[in-house]
Amino acid sequence: xxxxxxxxxxxxxxxxxxxxxxxxxxxxxxxxxxxxxxxxxxxxxxxxxxxxxxxxxxxxxxxxxxxxxxxxxxxxxxxxxxxxxxxxxxxxxxxxxxxxxxxxxxxxxxxxxxxxxxxxxxxxxxxxxxxxxxxxxxxxxxxxxxxxxxxxxxxxxxxxxxxxxxxxxxxxxxxxxxxxxxxxxxxxxxxxxxxxxxxxxxxxxxxxxxxxxxxxxxxxxxxxxxxxxxxxxxxxxxxxxxxxxxxxxxxxxxxxxxxxxxxxxxxxxxxxxxxxxxxxxxxxxxxxxxxxxxxxxxxxxxxxxxxxxxxxxxxxxxxxxxxxxxxxxxxxxxxxxxxxxxxxxxxxxxxxxxxxxxxxxxxxxxxxxxxxxxxxxxxxxxxxxxxxxxxxxxxxxxxxxxxxxxxxxxxxxxxxxxxxxxxxxxxxxxxxxxxxxxxxxxxxxxxxxxxxxxxxxxxxxxxxxxxxxxxxxxxxxxxxx
Ligand code: URA
Numbered sequence: 454x455x456x457x458x459x460x461x462x463x464x465x466x467x468x469x470x471x472x473x474x475x476x477x478x479x480x481x482x483x484x485x486x487x488x489x490x491x492x493x494x495x496x497x498x499x500x501x502x503x504x505x506x507x508x509x510x511x512x513x514x515x516x517x518x519x520x521x522x523x524x525x526x527x528x529x530x531x532x533x534x535x536x537x538x539x540x541x542x543x544x545x546x547x548x549x550x551x552x553x554x555x556x557x558x559x560x561x562x563x564x565x566x567x568x569x570x571x572x573x574x575x576x577x578x579x580x581x582x583x584x585x586x587x588x589x590x591x592x593x594x595x596x597x598x599x600x601x602x603x604x605x606x607x608x609x610x611x612x613x614x615x616x617x618x619x620x621x622x623x624x625x626x627x628x629x630x631x632x633x634x635x636x637x638x639x640x641x642x643x644x645x646x647x648x649x650x651x652x653x654x655x656x657x658x659x660x661x662x663x664x665x666x667x668x669x670x671x672x673x674x675x676x677x678x679x680x681x682x683x684x685x686x687x688x689x690x691x692x693x694x695x696x697x698x699x700x701x702x703x704x705x706x707x708x709x710x711x712x713x714x715x716x717x718x719x720x721x722x723x724x725x726x727x728x729x730x731x732x733x734x735x736x737x738x739x740x741x742x743x744x745x746x747x748x749x750x751x752x753x754x755x756x757x758x759x760x761x762x763x764x765x766x767x768x769x770x771x772x773x774x775x776x777x778x779x780x781x782x783x784x785x786x787x788x789x790x791x792x793x794x795x796x797x798x799x800x801x802x803x804x805x806x807x808x809x810x811x812x813x814x815x816x817x818x819x820x821x822x823x824x825x826x827x828x829x830x831x832x833x834x835x836x837x838x839x840x841x842x843x844x845x846x847x848x849x850x851x852x853x854x855x856x857x858x859x860x861x862x863x864x865x866x867x868x869x870x871x872x873x874x875x876x877x878x879x880x881x882x883x884x885x886x887x888x889x890x891x892x893x894x895x896x897x898x899x900x901x902x903x904x905x906x907x908x909x910x911x912x913x914x915x916x917x918x919x920x921x922x923x924x925x926x927x928x929x930x931x932x933x934x
Contacts, residue, residue, distance in 0.1 A: 456484075456527070458519040465531050469505060475535045480528035505538040510545055513874070517560040520567075520596045529556060564875060565883070566594040567601045571871070572886045574605070576614060579651060587614040588651065590641060596620045599632060604872040606630055607844055608888040743787065746819050752842040754820035754835070759784045764815025764850050771929040773813045773856035773891075774798075775847070777865040777898060778835050784821035789814050794899040798862075801899065801915065805923040811932035813854050817869025818843045840868045851889050858929035859891050860921065863898030877901075881921065892928060896921035 515530050576587035602623040615624045624631045642650040746761025762779035782792035802809045823830040847869050861867045867875045880895035887893050897914050905911035
């Protein structure tokens with residue numbers, strides 16, 4: 454049975470509260486619903502909650518490990534949680550610890566599986582009365598559908614699509630993302646089968662008995678159901694569901710319909726990207742227009758900053774550099790990378806033999822995120838939500854410039870470009886592809902060079918930045934199209 458992270462978390466909390474040590478937790482017997490657990494009656498019962506402080510990095514790691522297919526993952530996750538809450542709060546800092554090493558490897562495998570999914574899912578087009586819909590079948594190495602589906606929402610938000618994996622399916626109707634169970638007794642049609650066969654397949658894999666009806670009603674107005682071929686059987690199933698099935702439906706499915714929602718291009722006010730490069734007479738362009746950006750309130754940052762800071766560079770640039778967000782000087786001048794990090798970046802570009810005017814330079818987030826401290830405004834790393842909210846502007850830039858290579862500088866830039874959190878040191882050696890077809894490379898952010906702990910590390914990071922810039926520029930085929 455598939456176990457959600459939330460179910461694991463509930464059970465782990467309950468064990469922690471009752472002081473059950475990892476060696477006594479018997480995770481092998483746990484099936485995710487508590488029913489086969491030896492101590493089922495009390496396992497998930499409310500307990501006097503003791504407050505445990507679990508660092509965000511640990512929670513994020515646990516969420517990743519939960520997607521791994523290793524049968525021991527739940528036990529390993531609990532051991533980590535136990536240690537962190539029993540005197541080893543900073544355990545993750547101990548890179549030599551056996552558990553940390555093993556879990557870090559598992560998390561990297563999950564991230565890689567997620568990345569591969571973003572790169573290798575291929576949709577086929579099905580034409581229906583209601584319009585076109587796109588379907589894909591994919592078997593990720595780990596159970597990463599839920600963590601990866603938002604990537605497809607972001608990239609293919611204007612399409613209606615369904616992705617089917619051995620762990621279940623995801624469906625996007627341009628408004629909402631829904632997860633559903635897949636009935637694998639239905640054989641996959643051959644690749645060259647007719648559209649009708651594929652449609653039949655998609656109708657039959659969807660298992661409405663696993664739907665959270667209450668959630669579905671709330672998140673997806675009934676009026677939408679008729680547009681989902683797989684939802685045609687829902688009313689009958691709801692009507693005929695036995696009480697037991699009804700209870701199952703009510704208790705198991707918070708995950709089935711995620712409250713994830715994005716708006717469509719025209720609604721969210723994305724300017725039409727100058728795809729045909731009609732603007733090429735202007736050697737330099739800024740997408741989106743400055744005024745559009747100044748008035749952006751997709752996240753709270755716009756209201757606090759002085760102005761929006763769009764990217765800058767030739768429309769024909771083959772390489773796009775993406776940083777994190779404008780700093781204090783950029784916020785005041787309205788131009789990207791003009792402060793200390795910018796000066797270092799421009800020096801590194803020169804050392805790599807690249808004219809900084811030949812590349813398009815921008816940021817994942819277009820407004821300065823800061824915390825006031827006295828008279829100073831201290832840089833504050835943007836939240837993932839803020840980076841995602843700003844994704845429409847970065848998408849518009851990528852659309853407009855159509856670079857061959859995007860060099861993401863730092864982890865925030867990687868989230869903006871790839872829609873997922875990756876470690877820069879690992880992503881530097883990954884082969885990443887943006888849905889536009891652009892090759893994505895990763896390097897250190899110039900600020901990481903500035904903040905390096907000592908001179909040798911600074912020199913090392915600086916050299917890595919220069920060599921990544923050079924390699925990316927070569928891969929892009931030089932300055933302009
Ligand atoms: N850091 C960034 O990521 N971008 C800028 O524009 C300036 C500093």
